[in-house]
Amino acid sequence: MTPRIASNFLTGSATLQLVRDGQLTVAQVAEDHLRRYDERDATIHAWKVLDKERVRQEAARLDATPADQRGPLHGLVLGVKDVFYTRDMPTEFGSLIYEGNEDRVDAASVAILRHLGALVYGKTHTAEFATTKVGPPTTNPFNPNHTPGGSSSGSAAAVGSIIRPATFTGIFGFKPTWGAVSPQGLKFGSISLDTLGVFGRSIEDIQLVSQALGVRDDVPPPLRPKPLSECRFAYVRTDQWEQEGTVLEELRYAWASSRRRLVRAGAHVDEIILPPDFDFASGQYHTKVMAGEGRSMFLAEYTTSKPQLHPMLLDWVERRTSPSRKEQVAAYDHIASLRPVIDDIAGRYDALIAASAPGEAPFGIESTGDNRHCGMWTALHVPCVNVPGFFGPNGLPVGLTLIAPRYEDERLLSVASQVAKVWMEPRLGQPPAPDGVVHLST
Amino acid sequence: MTPRIASNFLTGSATLQLVRDGQLTVAQVAEDHLRRYDERDATIHAWKVLDKERVRQEAARLDATPADQRGPLHGLVLGVKDVFYTRDMPTEFGSLIYEGNEDRVDAASVAILRHLGALVYGKTHTAEFATTKVGPPTTNPFNPNHTPGGSSSGSAAAVGSIIRPATFTGIFGFKPTWGAVSPQGLKFGSISLDTLGVFGRSIEDIQLVSQALGVRDDVPPPLRPKPLSECRFAYVRTDQWEQEGTVLEELRYAWASSRRRLVRAGAHVDEIILPPDFDFASGQYHTKVMAGEGRSMFLAEYTTSKPQLHPMLLDWVERRTSPSRKEQVAAYDHIASLRPVIDDIAGRYDALIAASAPGEAPFGIESTGDNRHCGMWTALHVPCVNVPGFFGPNGLPVGLTLIAPRYEDERLLSVASQVAKVWMEPRLGQPPAPDGVVHLST
Numbered sequence: 001m002t003p004r005i006a007s008n009f010l011t012g013s014a015t016l017q018l019v020r021d022g023q024l025t026v027a028q029v030a031e032d033h034l035r036r037y038d039e040r041d042a043t044i045h046a047w048k049v050l051d052k053e054r055v056r057q058e059a060a061r062l063d064a065t066p067a068d069q070r071g072p073l074h075g076l077v078l079g080v081k082d083v084f085y086t087r088d089m090p091t092e093f094g095s096l097i098y099e100g101n102e103d104r105v106d107a108a109s110v111a112i113l114r115h116l117g118a119l120v121y122g123k124t125h126t127a128e129f130a131t132t133k134v135g136p137p138t139t140n141p142f143n144p145n146h147t148p149g150g151s152s153s154g155s156a157a158a159v160g161s162i163i164r165p166a167t168f169t170g171i172f173g174f175k176p177t178w179g180a181v182s183p184q185g186l187k188f189g190s191i192s193l194d195t196l197g198v199f200g201r202s203i204e205d206i207q208l209v210s211q212a213l214g215v216r217d218d219v220p221p222p223l224r225p226k227p228l229s230e231c232r233f234a235y236v237r238t239d240q241w242e243q244e245g246t247v248l249e250e251l252r253y254a255w256a257s258s259r260r261r262l263v264r265a266g267a268h269v270d271e272i273i274l275p276p277d278f279d280f281a282s283g284q285y286h287t288k289v290m291a292g293e294g295r296s297m298f299l300a301e302y303t304t305s306k307p308q309l310h311p312m313l314l315d316w317v318e319r320r321t322s323p324s325r326k327e328q329v330a331a332y333d334h335i336a337s338l339r340p341v342i343d344d345i346a347g348r349y350d351a352l353i354a355a356s357a358p359g360e361a362p363f364g365i366e367s368t369g370d371n372r373h374c375g376m377w378t379a380l381h382v383p384c385v386n387v388p389g390f391f392g393p394n395g396l397p398v399g400l401t402l403i404a405p406r407y408e409d410e411r412l413l414s415v416a417s418q419v420a421k422v423w424m425e426p427r428l429g430q431p432p433a434p435d436g437v438v439h440l441s442t
Numbered sequence: 443m444t445p446r447i448a449s450n451f452l453t454g455s456a457t458l459q460l461v462r463d464g465q466l467t468v469a470q471v472a473e474d475h476l477r478r479y480d481e482r483d484a485t486i487h488a489w490k491v492l493d494k495e496r497v498r499q500e501a502a503r504l505d506a507t508p509a510d511q512r513g514p515l516h517g518l519v520l521g522v523k524d525v526f527y528t529r530d531m532p533t534e535f536g537s538l539i540y541e542g543n544e545d546r547v548d549a550a551s552v553a554i555l556r557h558l559g560a561l562v563y564g565k566t567h568t569a570e571f572a573t574t575k576v577g578p579p580t581t582n583p584f585n586p587n588h589t590p591g592g593s594s595s596g597s598a599a600a601v602g603s604i605i606r607p608a609t610f611t612g613i614f615g616f617k618p619t620w621g622a623v624s625p626q627g628l629k630f631g632s633i634s635l636d637t638l639g640v641f642g643r644s645i646e647d648i649q650l651v652s653q654a655l656g657v658r659d660d661v662p663p664p665l666r667p668k669p670l671s672e673c674r675f676a677y678v679r680t681d682q683w684e685q686e687g688t689v690l691e692e693l694r695y696a697w698a699s700s701r702r703r704l705v706r707a708g709a710h711v712d713e714i715i716l717p718p719d720f721d722f723a724s725g726q727y728h729t730k731v732m733a734g735e736g737r738s739m740f741l742a743e744y745t746t747s748k749p750q751l752h753p754m755l756l757d758w759v760e761r762r763t764s765p766s767r768k769e770q771v772a773a774y775d776h777i778a779s780l781r782p783v784i785d786d787i788a789g790r791y792d793a794l795i796a797a798s799a800p801g802e803a804p805f806g807i808e809s810t811g812d813n814r815h816c817g818m819w820t821a822l823h824v825p826c827v828n829v830p831g832f833f834g835p836n837g838l839p840v841g842l843t844l845i846a847p848r849y850e851d852e853r854l855l856s857v858a859s860q861v862a863k864v865w866m867e868p869r870l871g872q873p874p875a876p877d878g879v880v881h882l883s884t
Contacts, residue, residue: 085547105527105545108742115746177767179633182739188626191633214741214759218766297624299656300550304557317656324660325619325849329785336778343771407767 007032012076012205012438019075026075026119030059033077033121036435043144045137048082049089050122058119065117073212074117079439082123083130085185086110093187094126094136097305107185109196109213109440116212121437129301130442131189131294132310139365141169142396146361162197162441163374163401166386167356170397172420173199173441174206174413177406178381181213186442190293192332193286193378199439203417206385209438210409217407221414228418229266231350235259236272236403238376240281246372248359250392257390258353258400261422272345272352277338278376285331286375291316292328335379342380343405350415352403354384360392374401383409385416389423449474454518454647454880461517468517468561472501475519475563478877485586487579490524491531492564500561507559515654516559521881524565525572527627528552535629536568536578539747549627551638551655551882558654563879572884573631573736574752581807583611584838588803604639604883605816605843608828609798612839614862615641615883616648616855619848620823623655628884632735634774635728635820641881645859648827651880652851659849663856670860671708673792677701678714678845680818682723688814690801692834699832700795700842703864714787714794719780720818727773728817733758734770777821784822785847792857794845796826802834816843825851827858831865 007015007029018024034052041047062075084107085091092098106114114120125136140146149165166173175197188194198209235255241247262269280286294316301309302317315321323331346352355373377384383404390398402419404412449457449471460466476494483489504517526549527533534540548556556562567578582588591607608615617639630636640651677697683689704711722728736758743751744759757763765773788794797815819826825848830841844861846854 103545103547105547108739111742112745179735180738182630182742183633184630184739184742188624191621191625214738216767218768293621296622296656297550297626300553300624300626303554325658326660329781329848333778333782336775336781339771339778340775406771 004028006035008036008435008437010436011202012200012436013202013208015077015436016073016075016208024075026059026062027056029075029077030055030119030121033435033437040141040435044139044141044148046124046141046148047079048092048094048123048125048136051089054088055119055121062117062119071115071117073113073208076113076118076208077121077437078113078118079121079124079437080107080110081130081439081441082126083187083442084110084440086120086123088120089123091123094128094130095301096308097301105185108182110185112214113209113212113440124439124441128310129187129189129298129313130194131290132312137365140361140396142361143394145365146363146394146396147365149357149361162195162199163377163384163386164357164371165441166199167388167397167399167401168361170388170399171199171201171386172203172206172388172416173197173386174210175378175384176210176213176215176409177383178378180215180383180407180409181210188293188297190290190297192293193290194442195378195381197441199441201436203385203413203420205438207410207413207417209440210413215409217410219411221411225414225418226350227266228262228422231262231415231418232268232270232348233262234270234272234345234349234352236274236345236352236354238274238279238281239276240279240372243281246281246358247355248392250359250390250398251355251357254390254398254400255355258423261425262419265422270349274345277334277341280376280379281372283331283334285335286379288323288327288331289335289379291322292325292331295319295322339380339382339406342382342403346382346403346405346408351412351419354401354403356386356399356401360394360396360398363394377401377403382406383412385412387416387420387423389420446470448477450478450877450879452878453644454642454878455644455650457519457878458515458517458650466517468501468504469498471517471519472497472561472563475877475879482583482877486581486583486590488566488583488590489521490534490536490565490567490578493531496530497561497563504559504561513557513559515555515650518555518560518650519563519879520555520560521563521566521879522549522552523572523881523883524568525629525884526552526882528562528565530562531565533565536570536572537743538750539743547627550624552627554656555651555654555882566881566883570752571629571631571740571755572636573732574754579807582803582838584803585836587807588805588836588838589807591799591803604637604641605819605826605828606799606813607883608641609830609839609841609843610803612830612841613641613643613828614645614648614830614858615639615828616652617820617826618652618655618657618851619825620820622657622825622849622851623652630735630739632732632739634735635732636884637820637823639883641883643878645827645855645862647880649852649855649859651882652855657851659852661853663853667856667860668792669708670704670864673704673857673860674710674712674790675704676712676714676787676791676794678716678787678794678796680716680720680722681718682721682814685723688723688800689797690834692801692832692840693797693799696832696840696842697797700865703867704861707864712791716787719776719783722818722821723814725773725776727777728821730765730769730773731777731821733764734767734773737761737764781822781824781848784824784845788824788845788847788850793854793861796843796845798828798841798843802836802838802840805836819843819845824848825854827854829858829862829865831862 149168
């Protein structure tokens with residue numbers, strides 16, 4: 001018997017190919033991942049629910065499926081953030097209120113991926129309702145003394161999560177256009193902000209899953225990604241950059257270095273300072289929407305289980321810290337007026353490039369870090385993807401965000417696949433690749 | 443023993459008062475409603491799920507609750523449209539795909555009302571996913587040959603539902619500001635349009651439930667509603683009124699008659715023709731958002747259970763009839779730009795007044811009727827309430843819609859309570875009062 005590569009060191013796409021070719025069974029894939037879990041999770045604490053018996057049964061069921069009835073994701077190992085309903089695992093939303101909650105519901109996204117053959121592997125930790133900054137016990141896989149970022153701490157630590165957790169853990173995190181994927185069965189913190197996304201070790205893995213979830217542009221992107229030498233990028237920032245703590249040294253380094261590499265590859269690169277309207281930090285537009293909607297979204301938990309609700313959420317519901325409805329509506333309208341503006345700006349480039357976070361993951365796991373850079377893009381409903389490639393003074397990863405107009409998701413991922421090549425080139429294969437799980441998150 | 447009035451002939455608020463005073467048990471309330479169900483539902487077909495044993499057990503549980511542990515809605519009979527998860531009843535969304543679906547989840551709104559003492563009585567019929575126009579078997583309680591309106595046909599027929607079904611069945615239907623109540627646990631057809639609402643026999647019932655659901659203005663409305671003699675109203679319409687079938691004779695009658703009554707009560711009344719931007723019929727803004735979002739919202743059902751999906755939804759998912767994403771985004775931005783405009787116009791009046799439907803309920807139950815009048819207000823996210831009071835040539839009810847700026851819901855209901863008095867005066871107590879159930883719907 002020739003020794004084989006443990007599948008947890010592969011991307012999801014590579015694993016699927018081996019399963020398709022009969023070189024690997026889903027049971028073997030499951031065992032590889034369970035072994036990795038045993039080795040690492042006592043330190044990382046990524047997984048909230050991982051029932052080995054259930055995983056083995058699911059793997060056996062998939063292996064027993066005749067070849068002609070297998071879906072395109074047959075054998076893909078899928079982690080699900082514990083803010084999505086999953087019909088065969090407890091769903092607790094990171095909250096004591098829902099401890100041991102045995103629903104029988106699959107979120108729409110989980111149902112789709114499961115039907116197409118994904119092995120629904122386990123539930124990952126989340127900050128309470130994916131909303132507070134108080135983290136679960138999860139640590140950064142690069143250094144357990146640092147946060148993996150939030151709110152998707154579990155997904156972040158195991159592979160990564162959207163933008164902030166993705167940059168903190170050095171992986172790809174993709175947040176599609178708001179509404180492109182049904183949020184059905186997701187626990188809402190904010191109905192106009194919550195966006196379902198995907199995290200993985202490669203852009204190809206993300207493309208695989210987001211296509212399955214129906215993320216499609218009006219015009220399909222070219223089969224062969226456009227070469228960087230024909231691409232135009234704009235590095236975008238706001239006046240916020242002048243504020244203390246917004247830009248750490250390693251972000252400046254990544255900014256300059258990433259740019260040099262794009263220019264070297266022949267790309268045209270502009271720099272844009274967005275008008276003051278886009279200063280979400282001073283305007284607090286994102287915060288006002290989040291707290292204003294949170295006031296309504298957590299009323300059920302407040303009504304039934306007030307003592308177990310995080311004080312921040314309690315304050316929102318009781319209107320101590322949430323804005324007036326008038327302020328909330330003004331924030332809605334302001335953000336809405338900026339959406340066509342940013343679409344127009346982004347439409348002139350192959351992608352906008354922005355900071356994913358002030359720098360590498362901060363020390364300590366008490367707080368999941370600062371969302372001042374990524375909140376704006378979420379509120380603007382544009383698709384964005386974190387592309388890793390850089391490092392900070394503590395050897396922790398630093399990524400940057402690529403952004404496209406609404407509903408140009410496929411094109412964005414295609415561009416990101418090219419950008420990733422030049423940003424990640426110096427360290428290909430180098431970092432402690434976390435695992436090959438693809439994650440559904442928010 | 444003195445004979446008592448059957449509680450199904452009372453409003454919910456009146457029933458609660460009698461229960462609070464110890465003059466009525468919840469068990470008696472339940473029996474009154476079950477008797478009404480036996481008498482009527484073979485004709486009306488309002489109820490999808492009504493398990494008498496479960497209702498009796500719930501009533502007994504409520505009666506056994508010590509007085510000091512009873513909530514403010516103790517004994518309120520609550521109907522829930524079958525697009526909300528209910529943990530103790532099947533949830534089928536009007537779809538074959540979910541037949542017999544036994545989840546263990548309460549929608550956030552159901553959880554709140556249940557916790558506050560409501561008797562969760564049964565599930566009402568809905569059009570498939572509350573989205574298609576193909577109705578369930580439900581008939582109009584005024585005349586079983588006519589539709590009760592949709593999509594909340596069940597709620598509509600039993601008491602009423604939002605705007606269209608409310609006007610077709612002669613009751614109050616309240617659609618609060620979008621986002622004021624958490625849609626958690628509601629099956630989404632359209633994430634930016636779906637709005638949870640309440641239907642009842644009186645404005646007071648609606649106030650009771652919407653307050654429990656956390657619908658609050660920044661400034662509480664006066665304890666005593668403002669007299670009509672101090673109120674200013676504007677009757678609003680668009681160019682759409684020139685189109686065939688948009689305005690039937692009975693709507694013209696209601697329009698003129700309602701106006702005369704307000705003027706007679708001393709109100710100031712203006713007439714406004716909204717600018718062409720508001721012509722949602724020609725612009726198809728509402729339709730584009732609904733079909734565009736529907737393309738994503740029904741992908742899970744399409745992926746897992748395509749043959750059982752309504753052809754209209756199939757066409758949306760397969761992009762035969764849904765707009766391009768570019769058109770969808772343009773519709774979003776256009777509607778968003780109108781929201782502050784309509785807030786500004788509505789802010790100059792105590793309420794805007796608009797048509798709820800072209801006229802009385804059309805003949806036949808195959809289609810749940812025309813939503814051309816009410817779709818716009820839903821898309822604009824403003825609160826609106828149907829106030830009944832008028833009748834068409836077939837003796838079926840005709841109501842009108844009152845509208846306020848976003849998040850002035852309480853003020854709107856307060857004004858509506860005064861308007862209802864003069865519109866309904868000539869027929870107080872006259873119509874075949876359907877039943878005293880308060881309904882959660884969309």
